[in-house]
Amino acid sequence: MADAPVLEVRGIKVGYGPIKAIRDCSLDVAAGETVAVVGANGAGKTTLLRAISRMLPLEAGEIRFAGQSVAGRRTHLLARDGLLHVPEGRGVMPNLSVWENIRISWEVRPTEIAFEAALQRVFERFPRLAERRMQRAGTLSGGEQQMLALARAIANPPRLLLLDEPSLGLSPIMIAEAYKALRQFQADGMTILLVEQNVHAALRFAQRAYILKQGEIVAQGTGEGLLADPDMLKHYLGSK
Amino acid sequence: MIADHIMFTGVNVLLAWSVYVILLSGSVSFANGAFMAIGGYGAGVLTTKFGLPLVAGIPIAALGTAAFGMIIGLPALRTRGIYLILVTTGIAFCVKNAIEAIPYVGGVRGMRGLVGAEPWHVWVVAGVVGLLLWLLSRTPLQRILDAVREDELVARSLGINTVYVKVIAFGTGAALAAVAGGLYAHYMYVINPEHFGILVSVYVVLYVILGGVNNLWGPPLGAAVMTLLPELIRGLQAWRPIVFGVVIVILLLVRPEGLLPFRSPTARAKEARRG
Known part of the structure; x- marks a missing residue:
C-alpha cells in the first residue's frame, strides 16, 4: 500500500x-x-x-x-x-463464438500468457464456457454471457x-x-x-x-x- | 456481347467487394460509385494526358482514391447507420457534380480515348482480391474487424483503435472501387459522369446485401446474379425493371441474410485454428 x-x-x-x-x-x-x-x-x-x-x-x-x-x-x-472496462450489458460480441470472444480479448492487449494456457484457465473457472466454446455468444444465457465477459479478465489479467x-x-x-467468480478474482489479488x-x-x-x-x-x-x-x-x- | 458481360460482371464483383471491405468494419458506404469515378477518371488522366501505361495508372489512381477516402472517412465515419448512409450519399453527389464541372476531364461530355483493359484483366484482379480477402479471413485482423463491427464501444474497451480500423477499411474499399473504375473506364473507351451516378453506388450495396454481407463469397455471387439476371430476362422488354425489382424483393423476403449465410462460428474457429 x-x-x-x-x-x-x-x-x-x-x-x-x-x-x-x-x-x-x-x-x-x-x-x-x-x-x-x-x-x-x-x-x-x-x-x-x-x-x-x-x-x-x-x-x-x-x-x-x-x-x-x-x-x-x-x-x-x-x-x-x-485498464479493462467491462461495460454494462456484458459487452460480449454476440455474433462471435465463445472461443473468438476469449481469443480477441487475449490478442489485442499485450500479455505474457500463452493463449492455450489462458484458455485453459478460463475453462477451469467456467466449465460451462468450455462446453459452449463453438456457440455464438449471443445464444448464451445472461449468466453465461456475464461469465464470458469476466473470462476476459482471466484470459488476460488487467491491472x-x-x-x-x-x-x-x-x-x-x-x-x-457471478459474485462467486468475482471472489475468486479477489483471492487472485x-x-x-x-x-x-x-x-x-x-x-x-x-x-x-x-x-x-x-x-x-x-x-x-x-x-x-x-x-x-x-x-x-x-x-x-x-x-x- | 459476351465479352461485355464478362467484363461488367467482373467490375461489379470488384465493386461488391469494395463495399464488403467497408462493411466488415461495420460501416455502410453509398459512395463507392464516386470512388469508382475517381479511379476511372484518375487513371484516365494518367494514361491519356501523361502517357502512363495502364498498369501504372490504375495503382496510382487507386492510392490517390484511398487517400481521398481516408481523409473524407475521418470525419464521416464518426456517424453511424442512417447518418453515414446520408453522408456517403452526399459524397457520391459531390464527386459526380465536381467532375461535371471540370473541363480538363471533359465535364458532362466525358473523357475519351481510354483503352487497354480486357475482361481477363478484371478477373485476374478479382482473383487476387478474393485470395487476399480469404487470407484476411484467416488472420487475427478479421477478428478485430468483427469486433469493431459488433460493438465499437466494447472493441475500444478491449484495446482496439476503432477509428483507425474503420478509416483503413474505408480507404481500402475506396481503393478497390477505384481499381474497378480504372479497369471499367479503359474498357469503355469513353466515360462520362453519368456512368458513376448515385444509382451505381446503390446497386453495389444491393449486390452485397443480396449476396450475403457476412460471407466473403456472398458479394461476388450477388454481383454476378444481379449483373446477369437483367440480361437473362431481356425478352420481357419494358417489364424488365419491374421483374428485376420483384426478384430483389422476393430474394430479400426469402433469404433476408443473403444468398450465402453467415460463416458459422464453428467454421470460423476451424479456419482460425488452421491459420
Missing part, C-alpha cells in the same frame, strides 16, 4: 451538455483492493466508469491510473495499459478491472454465481472497481465502498460497515 493507488479520482465533474451526471466525485483504489460504488438508478455510476476509461471527457477534476493522469489518453490505449453492474438482469442464482445497483451483493463482496447519490459521493466505508448501517443505506439509496 506504500505505492501510489492504482486509481485516483479527484473531484471530477462529468456532464452530457447541460446535464451534470457527476458533480463531485473522489475515490481511490489501491493495488489488490476491491472497491464498490453503489447507488440508485441514475446516480451516475455508469458515467463514472466511462469517465475513468475515457469514453467520456472530464469537465473538471483529475483521474490518475497507475500514477499517470488519463487526460489526453485514449480508451484503447488505456486498455492496452491494463484494474472496471465492472459495470455485473448483476444486471441476472437471476438470483446467477448473481450468486485482482484490483477491481465495480459499480452496482444491487447494494447488498456489492457491499458483501467489496472491501471498501462508496455511496453515489445524484452525482456526488455521499458516504464511504468498509463494505461490512456500510451494510451494518441499514438506516444510512435507506437514507441514501431508498432501499431497505
Whole structure:
C-alpha cells in the first residue's frame, strides 16, 4: 500500500451538455483492493466508469491510473495499459463464438500468457464456457454471457478491472454465481472497481465502498460497515 | 456481347467487394460509385494526358482514391447507420457534380480515348482480391474487424483503435472501387459522369446485401446474379425493371441474410485454428 493507488479520482465533474451526471466525485483504489460504488438508478455510476476509461471527457477534476493522469489518453490505449472496462450489458460480441470472444480479448492487449494456457484457465473457472466454446455468444444465457465477459479478465489479467453492474438482469442464482467468480478474482489479488445497483451483493463482496447519490459521493466505508448501517443505506439509496 | 458481360460482371464483383471491405468494419458506404469515378477518371488522366501505361495508372489512381477516402472517412465515419448512409450519399453527389464541372476531364461530355483493359484483366484482379480477402479471413485482423463491427464501444474497451480500423477499411474499399473504375473506364473507351451516378453506388450495396454481407463469397455471387439476371430476362422488354425489382424483393423476403449465410462460428474457429 506504500505505492501510489492504482486509481485516483479527484473531484471530477462529468456532464452530457447541460446535464451534470457527476458533480463531485473522489475515490481511490489501491493495488489488490476491491472497491464498490453503489447507488440508485441514475446516480451516475455508469458515467463514472466511462469517465475513468475515457469514453467520456472530464469537465473538471483529475483521474490518475497507475500514477499517470488519463487526460489526453485514449480508451484503447488505456486498455492496452491494463485498464479493462467491462461495460454494462456484458459487452460480449454476440455474433462471435465463445472461443473468438476469449481469443480477441487475449490478442489485442499485450500479455505474457500463452493463449492455450489462458484458455485453459478460463475453462477451469467456467466449465460451462468450455462446453459452449463453438456457440455464438449471443445464444448464451445472461449468466453465461456475464461469465464470458469476466473470462476476459482471466484470459488476460488487467491491472484494474472496471465492472459495470455485473448483476444486471441476472437471476438470483446467477448473481450468486457471478459474485462467486468475482471472489475468486479477489483471492487472485485482482484490483477491481465495480459499480452496482444491487447494494447488498456489492457491499458483501467489496472491501471498501462508496455511496453515489445524484452525482456526488455521499458516504464511504468498509463494505461490512456500510451494510451494518441499514438506516444510512435507506437514507441514501431508498432501499431497505 | 459476351465479352461485355464478362467484363461488367467482373467490375461489379470488384465493386461488391469494395463495399464488403467497408462493411466488415461495420460501416455502410453509398459512395463507392464516386470512388469508382475517381479511379476511372484518375487513371484516365494518367494514361491519356501523361502517357502512363495502364498498369501504372490504375495503382496510382487507386492510392490517390484511398487517400481521398481516408481523409473524407475521418470525419464521416464518426456517424453511424442512417447518418453515414446520408453522408456517403452526399459524397457520391459531390464527386459526380465536381467532375461535371471540370473541363480538363471533359465535364458532362466525358473523357475519351481510354483503352487497354480486357475482361481477363478484371478477373485476374478479382482473383487476387478474393485470395487476399480469404487470407484476411484467416488472420487475427478479421477478428478485430468483427469486433469493431459488433460493438465499437466494447472493441475500444478491449484495446482496439476503432477509428483507425474503420478509416483503413474505408480507404481500402475506396481503393478497390477505384481499381474497378480504372479497369471499367479503359474498357469503355469513353466515360462520362453519368456512368458513376448515385444509382451505381446503390446497386453495389444491393449486390452485397443480396449476396450475403457476412460471407466473403456472398458479394461476388450477388454481383454476378444481379449483373446477369437483367440480361437473362431481356425478352420481357419494358417489364424488365419491374421483374428485376420483384426478384430483389422476393430474394430479400426469402433469404433476408443473403444468398450465402453467415460463416458459422464453428467454421470460423476451424479456419482460425488452421491459420
